[in-house]
Amino acid sequence: MQDDSPPDPETWVFLNGTFMPLREAKVPVLDRGFIFGDGIYEVVPAYAGRPFRWAEHLARLKRSLARIRIANPLSDQAWLELVRALIARHSWRDQFVYLHITRGVAKRDHAFPKDASPTVFAMSSELLPVPAVQREEGVAAVSLDDVRWLQCDIKSISLLGNVLARQAAVDGGAVECIQFRDGVMTEGSSSNIWVVKDETVTGAPLDHRILEGIRVGLIESLCAACGLTFRTSALSRQEVACANELLLSSATKEILPITRLDGHPVGSGRPGPVYARLYQAYQDAIAAA
Ligand code: PDD
Numbered sequence: 001m002q003d004d005s006p007p008d009p010e011t012w013v014f015l016n017g018t019f020m021p022l023r024e025a026k027v028p029v030l031d032r033g034f035i036f037g038d039g040i041y042e043v044v045p046a047y048a049g050r051p052f053r054w055a056e057h058l059a060r061l062k063r064s065l066a067r068i069r070i071a072n073p074l075s076d077q078a079w080l081e082l083v084r085a086l087i088a089r090h091s092w093r094d095q096f097v098y099l100h101i102t103r104g105v106a107k108r109d110h111a112f113p114k115d116a117s118p119t120v121f122a123m124s125s126e127l128l129p130v131p132a133v134q135r136e137e138g139v140a141a142v143s144l145d146d147v148r149w150l151q152c153d154i155k156s157i158s159l160l161g162n163v164l165a166r167q168a169a170v171d172g173g174a175v176e177c178i179q180f181r182d183g184v185m186t187e188g189s190s191s192n193i194w195v196v197k198d199e200t201v202t203g204a205p206l207d208h209r210i211l212e213g214i215r216v217g218l219i220e221s222l223c224a225a226c227g228l229t230f231r232t233s234a235l236s237r238q239e240v241a242c243a244n245e246l247l248l249s250s251a252t253k254e255i256l257p258i259t260r261l262d263g264h265p266v267g268s269g270r271p272g273p274v275y276a277r278l279y280q281a282y283q284d285a286i287a288a289a
Contacts, residue, residue: 012089014082014122019089031119036110037158039119040064043251044100045127046087047286051097054080054215061099064155070103073118076248078256086124092128096252100157104148130253135279138259138271139175141246143237144168146186149226153208165189176248178240178261182209185235186210188248194219196245196274200229215249221282228274245272255279 011022032038042064044057051057058079065072074082083097104116148161165190176188184277185204187193192213195202201223206212223230240246244267246258255278257271 011125012086013121014086014120016120018087025121027119027121028105030108031102031105032113032116033100033119033157035108036103037156037160038068039100039102039157040068040070040155041157042097043099043154044083044097044099044133045125045251046083046095046097047127047289048093049087051080051083051087052286052289053214053218054083056217060155060212060214061101065101067151067154068103068156069112070101070118073101073120082122083172086122090124090126090204093126095124096213097122097124102157127133127252130256134175134256136271138257138266138275139248140173140260141176141178141188141248141262142169142172142174143240143257143262144177144179145177146181147227148179150208152186152210153206153212155211162189162267172262174260176258178246178258179235181209183236185237185240188250191248191250191253192216193240194247194249195235195240195243196272197239197243199227199274200231201247201274201278202230202235203232205232205234213249214251215255218285219249219255222278222285226277226281228277243267247278 012019012246013022013025015025029161042057042061045052058076062072087095100121102119104118106113107197144165165177165179169189176191178188179186185193187204187210192215203216204210212262220230246266247255248258249255257268257275259269259271
């Protein structure tokens with residue numbers, strides 16, 4: 001039988017200086033990313049071909065590299081060209097680019113190798129809109145104890161704690177978790193969390209216990225534009241449970257309402273007015289970028 005359907009568009013990736021089809025990209029098993037999780041990453045959304053908040057993502061990538069003492073392998077211009085070239089190879093309107101740098105390939109030894117050069121990998125995926133039902137009804141979350149390490153401000157590829165936290169959410173019939181360390185809210189498995197009380201939007205303090213999402217600064221400016229008060233502060237389980245609204249933010253989910261926590265409705269149990277204002281402001285920021 002003849003198959004007239006167009007072939008799947010090829011997914012291209014970048015590995016150590018070369019663009020190649022995804023299926024051809026291979027990394028040696030002694031890569032320290034594979035052996036130790038010794039590397040960092042970034043996730044950059046791109047709308048209509050344009051990376052969104054690129055300067056902020058690049059700055060965080062450089063901060064993460066410096067924190068784990070990997071010399072930045074590319075210039076600012078080369079990073080931007082790489083991201084643009086990867087986006088241009090795919091026809092999806094909106095994409096998210098994944099950048100991944102490891103300490104490179106070396107004989108297995110925990111200490112840094114003397115002469116390894118970093119592995120640089122990049123890929124792009126289609127950025128699909130969050131399902132309409134999640135935007136209309138919100139998502140469920142479960143609360144969890146945060147048992148991760150104490151350098152969560154590094155965007156490390158060592159994500160076992162985050163993986164287990166996300167799976168605990170899925171096992172609990174939820175989309176995300178809200179983690180607490182010593183009784184204080186930290187973040188989700190792969191998102192920042194926001195507590196809305198009246199006209200105030202509060203996030204966790206920006207310290208070693210959370211990743212400073214690129215949407216944190218964005219939400220601060222969106223709050224200013226919407227006439228909302230923005231602050232960061234230590235939040236107890238009680239304050240989270242009594243929120244009028246809970247929100248999560250990330251590169252791929254933008255801003256999303258959490259309407260059930262541990263099986264109980266959050267506020268009215270429906271996406272609230274602060275979510276509606278911030279989500280609209282977020283879309284306006286994308287359109288204006
Ligand atoms: N995760 N906190 C954690 C632990 C995260 O993994 C993420 C993002 C965020 C939000 O950061 P940003 O606003 O820059 O996306 C907060 C990405 C999307 C991921 O790992 O796929």
